[in-house]
Amino acid sequence: MCRVEETSGKCDYKKQPEMKIKIFGGGRVEKLKNSMVSKPRTKQWMFRALSTVLLWTCFAQLMTLGEMFGPKFFKAWPSCFTQSASELSSVPPKLILPPKRLYKNNGYLMVSCNGGLNQMRAAICDMVVVARYLNVTLIVPELDKTSFWNDPSEFKDIFDVDHFITSLRDEVRILKELPPRVQQRVDQGMFLSMQPISWSDISYYVHQILPLVRKHKVVQLNKTDTRLANNELPLEIQKLRCRVNFNALRFTSQIEELGRKVVKILREKGPFLVLHLRYEMDMLAFSGCTHGCNSEEEDELTRMRYAYPWWKEKIINSEMKRKEGLCPLTPEETALVLKALGIDRNVQIYIAAGEIYGGERRMAPLAKEFPNLVRKETLLRPDLKLFQNHSSQMAALDYLVALESDIFVPTYDGNMAKVVEGHRRFLGFKKTILLDRKLLVKLIDQYHNGLLSWDEFSDTVKEVHSNRMGNPKKRVVIPDRPKEEDYFYSNPHECLQLLDEPLRRT
Numbered sequence: 001m002c003r004v005e006e007t008s009g010k011c012d013y014k015k016q017p018e019m020k021i022k023i024f025g026g027g028r029v030e031k032l033k034n035s036m037v038s039k040p041r042t043k044q045w046m047f048r049a050l051s052t053v054l055l056w057t058c059f060a061q062l063m064t065l066g067e068m069f070g071p072k073f074f075k076a077w078p079s080c081f082t083q084s085a086s087e088l089s090s091v092p093p094k095l096i097l098p099p100k101r102l103y104k105n106n107g108y109l110m111v112s113c114n115g116g117l118n119q120m121r122a123a124i125c126d127m128v129v130v131a132r133y134l135n136v137t138l139i140v141p142e143l144d145k146t147s148f149w150n151d152p153s154e155f156k157d158i159f160d161v162d163h164f165i166t167s168l169r170d171e172v173r174i175l176k177e178l179p180p181r182v183q184q185r186v187d188q189g190m191f192l193s194m195q196p197i198s199w200s201d202i203s204y205y206v207h208q209i210l211p212l213v214r215k216h217k218v219v220q221l222n223k224t225d226t227r228l229a230n231n232e233l234p235l236e237i238q239k240l241r242c243r244v245n246f247n248a249l250r251f252t253s254q255i256e257e258l259g260r261k262v263v264k265i266l267r268e269k270g271p272f273l274v275l276h277l278r279y280e281m282d283m284l285a286f287s288g289c290t291h292g293c294n295s296e297e298e299d300e301l302t303r304m305r306y307a308y309p310w311w312k313e314k315i316i317n318s319e320m321k322r323k324e325g326l327c328p329l330t331p332e333e334t335a336l337v338l339k340a341l342g343i344d345r346n347v348q349i350y351i352a353a354g355e356i357y358g359g360e361r362r363m364a365p366l367a368k369e370f371p372n373l374v375r376k377e378t379l380l381r382p383d384l385k386l387f388q389n390h391s392s393q394m395a396a397l398d399y400l401v402a403l404e405s406d407i408f409v410p411t412y413d414g415n416m417a418k419v420v421e422g423h424r425r426f427l428g429f430k431k432t433i434l435l436d437r438k439l440l441v442k443l444i445d446q447y448h449n450g451l452l453s454w455d456e457f458s459d460t461v462k463e464v465h466s467n468r469m470g471n472p473k474k475r476v477v478i479p480d481r482p483k484e485e486d487y488f489y490s491n492p493h494e495c496l497q498l499l500d501e502p503l504r505r506t
Contacts, residue, residue, distance in 0.1 A: 098170035107213035110220040111141040117395040118415040125244040126228040132172040149391040160250045191218035196227045199482040230488040242495035259400030272348035274405035278328040278412035288316025289327035325438025328412035335366040340461035352398035408432045418490035432470035
């Protein structure tokens with residue numbers, strides 16, 4: 001992608017001393033005018049007219065030069081040859097759109113995504129690929145509004161929908177809604193709704209789904225996360241997944257503006273680390289991880305797990321799961337690990353997460369070791385009013401800040417952790433510390449039990465993670481066990497050399 005220069009939209013310049021412009025031919029005009037003082041008024045008028053024509057000709061030439069060379073050539077005339085920040089923001093740049101791909105439309109594909117923002121993001125990328133290779137028309141995907149977060153956000157509230165449609169027009173036809181005559185069929189129930197099989201290759205869609213589209217004209221796919229295989233897909237499919245992820249899925253201008261604002265605030269104070277501290281109530285209830293919780297909290301998390309029927313696993317051994325490395329690190333464990341890794345205690349740490357379960361009580365050990373903890377809620381308090389109760393929009397803001405951070409550390413390998421990891425690889429293998437939780441909880445327990453000194457603990461943690469910094473590598477492929485192999489979006493290695501494409505940094 002891209003290695004795209006990010007611009008702020010401002011047109012900053014230092015005020016220059018007034019430039020004296022010498023009009024070519026001016027001296028000659030003065031001589032002519034002086035020589036005609038004693039001559040008839042008619043000739044005097046003719047020479048005045050001639051001088052005026054010459055002056056306007058010179059001015060026109062200067063205007064042409066200004067258009068050719070821009071504000072760098074005429075620094076003293078910003079009002080004539082530069083645009084103010086307000087003008088730049090109100091006049092969108094002229095875009096050169098790719099030519100439309102022409103193909104016989106086999107039908108319409110509706111997509112209902114499920115899960116959080118980044119789970120849906122990956123699903124959208126996959127469904128664009130499916131639509132492209134089935135030669136169907138894709139309707140802008142519908143986002144999940146019924147999951148734990150109850151976020152009412154539409155696609156257009158999070159992503160730049162017009163850019164999404166136009167940037168992919170050379171691959172697939174995308175519409176914001178069904179044509180009226182087709183919508184009438186859907187309203188009458190004349191369509192097929194189904195769940196595609198997880199981790200399928202493209203042949204499944206060509207041989208199983210395409211005949212259904214041709215038969216019913218409209219097919220709705222729901223539960224669309226992880227419905228396309230990680231590996232053994234044609235290279236052009238993998239590249240298209242990257243193109244959608246890193247270019248077509250651009251956040252709205254409002255979200256991007258707030259993201260830039262947060263990054264600017266943080267950068268003014270120096271380097272910063274983004275900590276994706278996935279110690280939130282929904283994650284703990286879903287995973288059954290209760291290490292460090294009191295009995296009342298354990299009961300509360302258990303009740304919540306049983307309240308959501310689509311969370312299939314109900315009876316969970318928390319300690320066994322923790323020892324297998326399947327639980328998010330607690331704030332206390334995270335403080336120990338960051339300290340052992342040698343992270344400067346004075347560095348700014350931006351908490352990319354929702355509300356931490358247990359609140360300030362659980363965050364106290366982390367705040368004690370690293371006092372410069374910051375959150376978007378404190379940095380942007382007035383600006384976040386419109387985002388309240390819109391968890392996906394808040395997650396989008398965290399995503400942007402995470403991309404720009406000097407170091408990114410996720411404490412659990414959920415969807416945000418994986419997708420941000422892959423995006424940071426794409427942006428030049430930016431430092432991402434991938435924690436080995438299974439080994440870490442073992443080392444932490446040994447340290448707490450007095451079996452390891454601090455130096456032994458710290459040295460081991462550093463050694464284990466020396467090669468877990470988001471370095472270039474190939475994905476681990478495990479045939480017939482796709483859940484256990486490396487996720488495509490965490491390491492899209494097929495796309496990491498595409499540095500000459502003019503894609504925008506999101």
